Ligand code: APR
């Protein structure tokens with residue numbers, strides 16, 4: 373048994389935990405990260421790849437933006453495909469010059485891990501039985517087991533950045549939590565391949581066979597998805613079956629242009645809308661997927677995690693520099709206002725683009741009318757663009 377002391381104990385070395393650790397370090401605040409998996413395991417998870425401008429700014433602030441600027445792809449628009457044709461949403465033009473950066477979450481994580489290692493900051497990978505204690509006091513601790521030995525970290529604050537299945541939210545008494553949740557009745561089958569992207573920008577397709585998305589990681593690597601039954605198994609989907617299905621859900625020009633190749637990763641992900649309120653319990657703070665999940669249609673998951681971390685890092689910095697608890701006290705409500713707006717957008721975009729057999733023919737007709745309205749109305753396109761590109765932070 374050993375006891376170690378730090379200012380902020382961070383549970384989880386996903387993008388939220390790593391980014392928080394880096395921002396705190398740059399402000400001179402000590403932190404330790406406890407992660408149950410290995411670093412390689414964390415890097416093996418393929419997630420979304422669209423960064424809002426405010427997320428890019430935060431990566432710059434953390435000193436890890438260099439490769440993102442060099443290799444990330446700046447996109448000023450995306451395409452909606454329906455009725456056999458594509459319609460561009462001119463994000464840049466509709467938002468007064470804003471854009472997103474296409475750069476994989478895996479790469480963000482890799483850059484953050486490298487910066488943390490270069491700074492010599494402590495990350496305990498393979499930490500088992502991680503558990504937060506005493507967060508109703510000003511002297512919380514986190515215990516964990518490594519190589520059969522129990523260790524304790526004494527700290528001022530605990531940051532629960534341990535994702536949807538983490539221990540942080542699970543350690544809060546259920547009666548202190550309000551949970552809001554919707555589970556969708558379908559999944560996304562995703563394929564990563566070393567093929568050139570079918571188009572310069574992302575294509576979101578509403579098709580009678582189901583939703584499809586054409587995304588990318590670089591000019592030579594693509595990430596494509598098709599809506600699939602929730603209980604399908606990856607093994608049921610050969611590469612050929614995937615490419616056939618994707619092609620059928622695109623307009624004729626994109627179907628013709630689609631270059632196929634062997635998959636290098638293939639996985640099925642469920643879709644969920646989830647919020648746990650509040651996001652602070654005494655000296656325990658939830659950030660990222662531990663507090664909320666959005667369906668991936670709006671690409672908001674990582675961006676929301678970054679927004680939480682922005683608020684949380686500022687709150688801790690203010691506390692240590694000015695002995696002010698204002699940021700800490702307002703953390704939860706500030707995050708949740710932004711979270712709910714992103715939940716709403718992601719839920720709306722998911723509803724617009726997917727096939728919902730239960731809504732029948734009228735559901736399809738209404739989706740089509742909304743899509744026609746969306747691409748035909750500058751006001752509606754603007755509302756979509758400003759959400760997709762990322763809402764501004766409240767003053
Ligand atoms: N103890 C220690 N670590 C844990 C525990 C635990 N009990 N439970 C989970 N973890 C770790 C996971 O192994 C993972 O590495 O916490 C990390 C959480 O990372 P993410 O799930 O990536 O969550 P977050 O950092 O909030 O990132 C949000 O990532 O999941 C996507 O769509 C999401 O883009 C969003 C972003």
Ligand code: PHB
Nearest residue numbers: 420421587668669670671
């Ligand atoms: C991805 O590139 O993986 C991606 C892009 C946009 C989304 C979801 C996923 O909306």
